[in-house]
Structure formats: C-alpha cells, structure tokens
Amino acid sequence: MAGTKAAPPVSPLAPASGFPALPPVAGVRFAAAEAGVRYKGRLDVMLAEIAPGASIAGVFTKSATRxxxxxxxxxxxxxxxxxxxxDGGFAILVxxxxxxxxxxxxxxxxxxxTVAAVAGALGVPEGHVFTASTGVIGEPLPADRIVAAIGGLRDTLSVDAAERAARAIMTTDTFPKGAVVTVDLGGVPVTIMGFAKGSGMIAPDMATMLVYLFSDAAIAPGLLQAIVSRQSDRSFNAITVDGDTSTSDTLVMAATGQAxxxxxxxPDDPRAAAFEVALGDVMLDLAHQVVKDGExxxxxxxxxxxxxxxDAEARKVGFAIANSPLVKxxxxxxxxxxxxxxxxxxxxxxxxxxDRLSIRFGDILVAEKGWVxxxxxxxxxxxxxKQADLVVGVDLGIGDGEATVWTCDLTHRYIEINADYRS
Amino acid sequence: MAGTKAAPPVSPLAPASGFPALPPVAGVRFAAAEAGVRYKGRLDVMLAEIAPGASIAGVFTKSATRxxxxxxxxxxxxxxxxxxxxDGGFAILVxxxxxxxxxxxxxxxxxxxTVAAVAGALGVPEGHVFTASTGVIGEPLPADRIVAAIGGLRDTLSVDAAERAARAIMTTDTFPKGAVVTVDLGGVPVTIMGFAKGSGMIAPDMATMLVYLFSDAAIAPGLLQAIVSRQSDRSFNAITVDGDTSTSDTLVMAATGQAxxxxxxxPDDPRAAAFEVALGDVMLDLAHQVVKDGExxxxxxxxxxxxxxxDAEARKVGFAIANSPLVKxxxxxxxxxxxxxxxxxxxxxxxxxxDRLSIRFGDILVAEKGWVxxxxxxxxxxxxxKQADLVVGVDLGIGDGEATVWTCDLTHRYIEINADYRS
Incomplete structure (x- = not known):
C-alpha cells in the first residue's frame, strides 16, 4: 500500500491561470512537509500558526460517523x-x-x-490546536510520523508558504485550490484568502471537504461564526460531486485582527456586510474549484x-438533478x-x-408547460x-422559492478512480 | 434515431436457467407484436386480455412528473x-x-x-384498459403505429405467449424476467406468475419498473390490493440500481378467480396468508432479476x-449504502x-x-465497536x-429495527449505456 503513485492527469476544468498568488496575512504563517503518512515523496502534512487574539470560526460534517x-x-x-x-496563539495541523x-x-x-506535539513546539494551548486528517478510513493513523515532522514544520514556518500548505492537504485532487480577495473595510484594506481540498465524497450537509480561510480582519468571533455558517450554506453546502459525505470534513477560519x-x-456594522460579501466570494470560488476537480x-x-x-424545495429539486446518475x-x-x-x-x-415546468439549457428554452x-x-x-461550463435552468412555475447548486458530470474516470482507490 | 440496434451483451448475473416456463393462467391470454414504435425488428408492444370478473390491483410511481x-x-x-x-373483461396494453x-x-x-382501439377490438369497457409506455421521455408517442397493431394482437392472443409479452416490454434490459409459483389454497392448486422489465432508472418510492402479475386465485379486490401494496414495499420498493425514479413505472396484478x-x-382467512407468501416470492424473484439486470x-x-x-431508520441506512457511488x-x-x-x-x-457499529461481508466480521x-x-x-453475489451486514447496535435492500455495483458499462442512450 505504501510507495509512490503516479500523478493523475490534471482536471480539464482546472483554472487556466493556475494557483493564485496568495499574499501574506498578518499574523499567519504556514509550513508543509513530507511525513510519509501513506505515500513517500509528496507533501502530506501542513501546519498553520495563528497569532494570539484571533477570532476562530468553523463548520464541520454532520455525519453520524464523523x-x-x-x-x-x-x-x-x-x-x-x-x-x-x-491567552496564546492558535494552530492548525492537517x-x-x-x-x-x-x-x-x-x-x-x-x-x-499530535495536538500535544504542536502545542509544545509552538507554545500554544492544546485547546487552540485544530487538527484534521483526510484519506483512507479505518486504518490507524501513524501519529509518530506526524509528530516527528513537527519540529521541522515549526522551523520552516513562513508567511509565504500557503501554496505548499494547499498542496499538502490534497488527496485525489488534481490541482491545489486557492482564492483571495482584498476588501475595503471602512477605508482599511483587508485580505481574505484561503485554500481547500476535495474532489470525491463531496456533498452536503456540511463543509464537505477541508477548507482553511484566513484574514487580517478584526471581527468578533460570534459574528464571524454567523457569517461563515451562512456563506457555507451558499457555497460548500451547495455543491455535490457524488452525493457522498465524508466523515472528516472541516472548515476553519481565522481572522487575526491585525489590520x-x-x-x-x-451585525449591522456596514463593514460586516462588506466582509461577508468578500468572504462569500472566496468561499464560492473555492467551492467551484472543488466541483471542477470532481473525480x-x-x-x-x-x-x-x-x-x-x-427555497428549501428549490434546493431539493436542485440536488435531485445534481446527484442523478442518469442526468450526470x-x-x-x-x-x-x-x-x-x-x-x-x-x-x-x-x-x-x-404542466407548469420549464427547462432551459443556458438561454435555450427547451421545455415548457409539460412538453418540449x-x-x-x-x-x-x-x-x-459541447461546452465545458453548463447552466441548467428549471422553473417550477408555482412559487418564489429558488436555489442554485453546482455539480459535475459522471464519467468513466470516476469509476476508474474509485474502483481502484484503496489498494 | 430509428433503425435497428445491436443487442447488448446479456448481464453476467442473468439466471443460468434462462426464462422460466410460464404456465397458462385460466382467464388470461397474451400477444406481442412489432409495431415499430422506435426501433424496427423487435417486439415492442404487448397485449394481455383478462376475463370478466377478475380482481385488479396496482402500484404506481409517486413521481411528481409521472x-x-x-x-x-x-x-x-x-x-x-x-x-x-x-361487467366486461380487462386488458393491459404496453x-x-x-x-x-x-x-x-x-x-x-x-x-x-390506444385505449379506445383496445376496448373496441376486445369488446371491453375503456375503463378496464390499462396502458403503460416505457422508453424515451418527452417525445410524442406514435399512437397510430400502436393502434395499427391491435387487430393483429387480438388475432394472435394465446395462453402461451407470456414470454413474448415479457420480451416486448424490454428497453435496456438484457434478458426477459419471469417468475412463477404454484400454491395450495385450501386444497386447490393456484398459479401465480408474472414478468417485469427494468434495468436503469430504478429506485423506490413505487413499483420502479413495469411489472405484470397474474393468478387464477379468487380473492377480493381490496384484499388483493392490500397484499400487493405490502409486498411491493418488501420487493420492488426495496431495490435500487441508480437511485433514479422513472416517471412511468407501474405494477398491475390480475387475479381471475377462475380456480x-x-x-x-x-384478511384472516389462512389462504390469504398462503397467497401472500407465494405472491411475495414471485415479486421478490422478479425484483432481484431487475437488480441483476441493473445497467x-x-x-x-x-x-x-x-x-x-x-425499521424506517434501517431502510434509510440500507439505501444510503445501496445508492452510494463510492460504495458501488x-x-x-x-x-x-x-x-x-x-x-x-x-x-x-x-x-x-x-462505537456500536459492526460490519460483516458475508460471515466475515469486518468491523466492530468503532474499529476494524x-x-x-x-x-x-x-x-x-470476488464473488458475484455479496451480502453486506450492518448492525447499528442501538435498537431492533431492520431492513434488507438490494443493489448492484456501478461499473464502466453503466456510464457507457447512459452516456449514449438517446442518440
């Protein structure tokens, strides 16, 4: 089971511009390393260090077997x-x-x-260390290999290593996923950036993959949590690759307050709304990248x-379409x-x-009033x-509820990847 | 789109014994013909004639777009x-x-x-003619071709043509599906037989395909309906191929009362219980054949x-497993x-x-108490x-609810069939 693995071909839907340049966020440093958790010769562990005083928010899988x-x-x-x-700073280990x-x-x-090792190495409370693990289910985690890598991770922490961190958390992903925006909050430029992994076992309800978001914004934790939860529903909880829901998935956001x-x-501070719009853009960008890397x-x-x-009924219809093997x-x-x-x-x-249903492909009216x-x-x-990006419009004609969800197609390659993942 | 089509390879899970010999049922005759509805050179329409006095029961799709x-x-x-x-006999046209x-x-x-044509040809009331259509959605039915075939169907009605009828209703099926039992009801031997079609777009809630069942039993219509509904939930509503639900699916049962x-x-007549067990066997046999012909x-x-x-929670777990693309x-x-x-x-x-969950593959205990x-x-x-027939056992360890469902695997061939079905 160990050993190296040939890199899979990159998704044809990967962003043509490649991984974006993620600027430093004051109060956050990253490192990544090869710990040999399962495969050798690839980055497989990442550490993020976050300065004291940050606001932390999170969204987690609702799976009963998380x-x-x-x-x-x-x-x-x-x-x-x-x-x-x-007191004390924070850390994320993945x-x-x-x-x-x-x-x-x-x-x-x-x-x-692993938490104790990170807390000791960085001098942060154990209660401030968030970990996540992604990969095969049901095999014991070789924690010793990860612990052995932590000294090296600490020694190489850098404000510029976000892309390496994004690569270290990939599993069947074919490209690393990053996004960044800058937003003006009352005359102060603030950065919001993040990265994500995920390409299979993707569906709501939850943050359906690993997502880490960072900002230098100063925002109260409860307000940050409310905004993150709301925008998760519009982004990561509105995508599906295969309708399967992971036991592990995690979104953590840190706002360092150093701007x-x-x-x-x-909540009624106008800067809260501006922040939410900008954060929503980053989250939707990352969520779309996850779908575009769907297996x-x-x-x-x-x-x-x-x-x-x-809206709930519209969402139900959206996911029925987006998860249908015959549609896909x-x-x-x-x-x-x-x-x-x-x-x-x-x-x-x-x-x-x-008899009130209508269907459009892009701008093309396909069916209306119960017939073509x-x-x-x-x-x-x-x-x-023939286009790579498709928009399917369905109007039920019986109310005002609406929802938009995103999915990908179901191809031979999905079968190849998943009939031969474990061995 | 018209023209002949090469026959697909027969499912490796098809019954080795082939289509069973379906005996005559007193009061029922069948015919099948090539009407050229979509493809030429294949049986594509079947007629069943049922004598007056029969009890009829049915189960239909609950799709909102049926x-x-x-x-x-x-x-x-x-x-x-x-x-x-x-007064008057009954007919089924498919x-x-x-x-x-x-x-x-x-x-x-x-x-x-088509109903008027059948009623006229057989001399039965229009309210006694049940039709069904299966195939491509959204294209106008060439009713004239079917009407033109009805005289010939009437003239060839036979007690021995059930297999031809079973073949005429196939779409992507790779083998016709039939089943029969004989049951002793208070000293009288009674036949229950039927046939079905279905291999994709298969999932509850409903009879998720076309199923026709016939018996010479004498049983009151309300009691027959109750038994048919209950046994549908244990058979056709307990199988899934792809989680997709057809707009057309129909089960009709006729008990002619000629025994x-x-x-x-x-309901408390002991013969009702014996009849239900026997009918349940026929239905489960047909339902399993549908899964074995899953695309x-x-x-x-x-x-x-x-x-x-x-039991409802057990069923939810069963279908979550049976519909999961990653499991399949x-x-x-x-x-x-x-x-x-x-x-x-x-x-x-x-x-x-x-931590109470256990999993078995056949008799092999795989996982228990939260771990391997x-x-x-x-x-x-x-x-x-490596076996073709697999049994997955999941015990949740928290109650007495149970359910059994059946499914098939998800292979390259499913993609081939469904990415190239319409054109």
Whole structure:
C-alpha cells in the first residue's frame, strides 16, 4: 500500500491561470512537509500558526460517523466560543493519506498526541490546536510520523508558504485550490484568502471537504461564526460531486485582527456586510474549484431552480438533478437529454406541476408547460452541451422559492478512480 | 434515431436457467407484436386480455412528473375499487421505445386513442384498459403505429405467449424476467406468475419498473390490493440500481378467480396468508432479476441492516449504502473498502453510534465497536469480494429495527449505456 503513485492527469476544468498568488496575512504563517503518512515523496502534512487574539470560526460534517479529529475540533471551538480566546496563539495541523476515521479510541489518542506535539513546539494551548486528517478510513493513523515532522514544520514556518500548505492537504485532487480577495473595510484594506481540498465524497450537509480561510480582519468571533455558517450554506453546502459525505470534513477560519481597524462587533456594522460579501466570494470560488476537480469531471454544471414553493424545495429539486446518475451521465455524453431532468424533478419529493415546468439549457428554452418548447431544436441543445461550463435552468412555475447548486458530470474516470482507490 | 440496434451483451448475473416456463393462467391470454414504435425488428408492444370478473390491483410511481398512462391507470383503478368491476373483461396494453411522458395534453390523447382501439377490438369497457409506455421521455408517442397493431394482437392472443409479452416490454434490459409459483389454497392448486422489465432508472418510492402479475386465485379486490401494496414495499420498493425514479413505472396484478375455490374475502382467512407468501416470492424473484439486470451490473448485493432504532431508520441506512457511488464503485473494483460503508451509514441521516457499529461481508466480521475487528484479515475481505453475489451486514447496535435492500455495483458499462442512450 505504501510507495509512490503516479500523478493523475490534471482536471480539464482546472483554472487556466493556475494557483493564485496568495499574499501574506498578518499574523499567519504556514509550513508543509513530507511525513510519509501513506505515500513517500509528496507533501502530506501542513501546519498553520495563528497569532494570539484571533477570532476562530468553523463548520464541520454532520455525519453520524464523523472522525476523531472532527469531534475534537467541535469541542474546542465550542469551548472557545463560550469562554473567549484567552491567552496564546492558535494552530492548525492537517495530514493527508489517512483520515483517522473509524479508528475507535486509538483515533482520539492519535489526535491528542499530535495536538500535544504542536502545542509544545509552538507554545500554544492544546485547546487552540485544530487538527484534521483526510484519506483512507479505518486504518490507524501513524501519529509518530506526524509528530516527528513537527519540529521541522515549526522551523520552516513562513508567511509565504500557503501554496505548499494547499498542496499538502490534497488527496485525489488534481490541482491545489486557492482564492483571495482584498476588501475595503471602512477605508482599511483587508485580505481574505484561503485554500481547500476535495474532489470525491463531496456533498452536503456540511463543509464537505477541508477548507482553511484566513484574514487580517478584526471581527468578533460570534459574528464571524454567523457569517461563515451562512456563506457555507451558499457555497460548500451547495455543491455535490457524488452525493457522498465524508466523515472528516472541516472548515476553519481565522481572522487575526491585525489590520489597523476597529473590531467589527455588530451585525449591522456596514463593514460586516462588506466582509461577508468578500468572504462569500472566496468561499464560492473555492467551492467551484472543488466541483471542477470532481473525480473524473469534464463538465461544470450550474443548476438554477426557480419558481418553487420555497427555497428549501428549490434546493431539493436542485440536488435531485445534481446527484442523478442518469442526468450526470447525459452531461458526460453531451446528450441534451432533458427528459432525465424531468425525471429528477419528479423524484425530488418537492411539489411540482408537470404542466407548469420549464427547462432551459443556458438561454435555450427547451421545455415548457409539460412538453418540449415549439422553438426548441435538438441541434441547438446538442451544440450547447459541447461546452465545458453548463447552466441548467428549471422553473417550477408555482412559487418564489429558488436555489442554485453546482455539480459535475459522471464519467468513466470516476469509476476508474474509485474502483481502484484503496489498494 | 430509428433503425435497428445491436443487442447488448446479456448481464453476467442473468439466471443460468434462462426464462422460466410460464404456465397458462385460466382467464388470461397474451400477444406481442412489432409495431415499430422506435426501433424496427423487435417486439415492442404487448397485449394481455383478462376475463370478466377478475380482481385488479396496482402500484404506481409517486413521481411528481409521472406520465399520462400512469395518471390514467390510477384513475381507472380508483374507480374500479370504488364501484366494483361491473361487467366486461380487462386488458393491459404496453409499448416499449417511448415513455409517453412529459408529452403534455398530446400524451393523454395518445393514451385515449390506444385505449379506445383496445376496448373496441376486445369488446371491453375503456375503463378496464390499462396502458403503460416505457422508453424515451418527452417525445410524442406514435399512437397510430400502436393502434395499427391491435387487430393483429387480438388475432394472435394465446395462453402461451407470456414470454413474448415479457420480451416486448424490454428497453435496456438484457434478458426477459419471469417468475412463477404454484400454491395450495385450501386444497386447490393456484398459479401465480408474472414478468417485469427494468434495468436503469430504478429506485423506490413505487413499483420502479413495469411489472405484470397474474393468478387464477379468487380473492377480493381490496384484499388483493392490500397484499400487493405490502409486498411491493418488501420487493420492488426495496431495490435500487441508480437511485433514479422513472416517471412511468407501474405494477398491475390480475387475479381471475377462475380456480375452483371459494373467493378469499377476509384478511384472516389462512389462504390469504398462503397467497401472500407465494405472491411475495414471485415479486421478490422478479425484483432481484431487475437488480441483476441493473445497467452494467457485475455484482448482486444484498444489504442487511439490523439494530436500528426503527425499521424506517434501517431502510434509510440500507439505501444510503445501496445508492452510494463510492460504495458501488468499490464493489465494482472488488475492493473490501468497508470505510465507505461507514461513510454511508454516517451520511444516511439515521441515528447511529460509531462505537456500536459492526460490519460483516458475508460471515466475515469486518468491523466492530468503532474499529476494524481484531480477527479481520484484508485478504479474507478481498477474496470474498470476488464473488458475484455479496451480502453486506450492518448492525447499528442501538435498537431492533431492520431492513434488507438490494443493489448492484456501478461499473464502466453503466456510464457507457447512459452516456449514449438517446442518440
């Protein structure tokens, strides 16, 4: 099982511009190393050090079988939000190659060992160290290899190592995912940046992958948490690759407060809204990159549902379409098979009226009032499907509810990757 | 789009014994013909004639976008159950090649035209003619071609043509599906037989395909309906190929009452229980054949969930496993990747306790109490996975709820079939 592995081909949907230049965020340093957790010759562990006084927020998988690291992060974050940050800095330690999930009590022992090592090396409280593990489920985490790497990680911490950190947390990802914006908050320029991993086992409910976000903004922890949770629902909880939900997935955001600005305390502070818009952009950018690296993806598909009786019903229809194997294989085959969209609407469980339903591919009206539109020509649909970026519009015509979700197609490559992942 | 199509390779899971010899059922005759609905040179329409006095029961898709034929069948069955059978025989007309779904008002017009033609040809009331259509969604049904075939169908009705009828309703099926039992009801031998089609777009809630069942039993319609509904939940509503639900699917059962027995009127008649067991066997046999002809299937997988807080929760866990693309690709790869089973339990939404969960592959205990079992050897799991028939046992350890569902693996062939079905 150990040994090196040939790098897979990069997704055809990867950003043409490559990984963005992530600028330093005051109060945050990164390091990455090769710890040999599962494979040799690749970065597989990353450490982020965050200066004292930061506000921390998080979103975690709701899986009933979530991993030891997730359970520990939830406890620590809840304690922080109850008691305030207290003294000392923060740290995030992530390994790839092994998820430390379904490893029983040994899983928690491994978390505690790595947390203690990080806390000792950086001089931060153990309650301030957040870990995550991603990779194979059910095998014991070789915590000793990770612990052995921590001294070297500490010694190489740098404000410029975010890209290395982003690469270290990859599993079946074919490209590292980063995003950055700068936003003016009351005349002060503030940076928001982050990185993410994920390409399979991607679906809500939760932050469905590993996501780390950093900003020098000064913002109260409770307000930061509210904004992060809300924007997760619009981004990471609105994407799906295969409808499968990981046991490990984690989003952590640190706002260091080192920008020269008065701290944002109130939700109605106009700077809170500006911050939320900017953070939402970073999160959506990262979420889209995860879909574009969906295992085997060749199409990036936006599903816009309108006219439902509620937003929740629209979301139900959106995910019924976005998770349908028949819809996703039609996209893979560049087949404008709108009948499968009708099928997915029907099975969603949402209220729908066949005779008020309309369907569009991009700007092309395909079906309306329970049948194919008189203006629709199959050749137009087929030509549209050749694009890499597709927009499917579904209007249910019975209300004001709406939702947008994102998915990719289902190809041979997905089968190849997942019928041969473990051995 | 028209023209002949090369026959696909038969599923490796097809019954070795081939299609069973379906004996005549007193009061039922069949015919099949080539009407050229979509493809030439294949049987694509079947007619069943049922003598007056039969009890009819049915189960239909709950899809919000269900087809015109389904809506018409629901109305007719409800009227029959309200008002009694009245005079006249019954008929079932089914075509493949075109689903007559999402075809607006024209869909209902096409239903009415074929119903009128059958009623006229056989001299039965229009309210006694049940139709179904299966195939591509959203294209107008060429009702004229079907109507043109009805005279020939009538003239060739035969008690021995059930296999031809079973073949005529196939779409992407690679083998026709039939089953038969004989049961002793109070000293009278009674036949129950039927056939089904379905291999993709298969999932509950409903009879997720086309299923026709016939018996010479004498049984009251309300009791027959109750038994059929209950056994559907244990068979056709307990299988999944891809989690996708058709707009068209239909189960119709006719009990002609021509066996020399007093009619079963009461649920507590011991003959009702014997009939239900026998009918349940036929239905489960057909349901399993549908899974074994699942598009691209190479493995037949039984998922047995026990120890849930309720049967409904057990079913939720069973379908989360049976529909998971990651679990199904692991089966395809013969990979004993029990971590993906853990993942699926976690995402199911059912109550679960990681540290009480146990997992078995056949008789092999794989995981217990939140971790891999001490006795488990990966080589044993890998050897087990090479079988074509797999049993996955999941015990949640927190209650008495249980459910069994059936599925198949997810292979390259599924992608091939579905990325290239329409054109």
């Amino acid at each position: 991993s030891g690291p997730v359970l520990a992060c939830e406890e620590k974050l809840a304690a922080l939000h109850r008691g305030g940050p207290g 390994n790839s190659g092994n998820a430390n999930a379904f490893t029983g009590n040994a899983g928690r022992v491994a978390v505690d060992a 020269a600005m008065p701290r944002i305390e109130a 085997g993806a060749t199409k990036f598909v936006e599903v816009r549902v309108t006219g439902a009786v509620s 294989t039609a996209f893979a085959g560049e087949d404008p098979n709108w009948g499968r969209i009708v099928m997915a609407v029907g099975k969603s469980g949402a209220e729908a009226d066949r 539109a008189p203006s629709y020509r199959e050749a137009d649909g087929a030509a549209y499907m | 087809s015109g034929p389904v809506l018409a069948c629901e109305e007719k069955l409800a009227a029959l159950h309200r008002g009694g059978p009245g 075509n493949s090649g075109n689903a007559n779904a999402f075809t607006g008002n024209a869909g209902r017009v096409a239903v009415d035209a 020399a027995m007093p009619r079963i009127e009461a 691209g299937a190479t493995k037949f997988v039984e998922v047995r969930v026990t120890g849930a807080v309720s 690709t692991a089966f395809a790869g013969e990979d004993p990747n029990w971590g993906r089973i853990v993942m699926a339990v976690g995402k199911s939404g059912a109550e679960a306790d990681r 079992a001490p006795s488990y050897r990966e080589a044993d799991g890998a050897a087990y996975m």
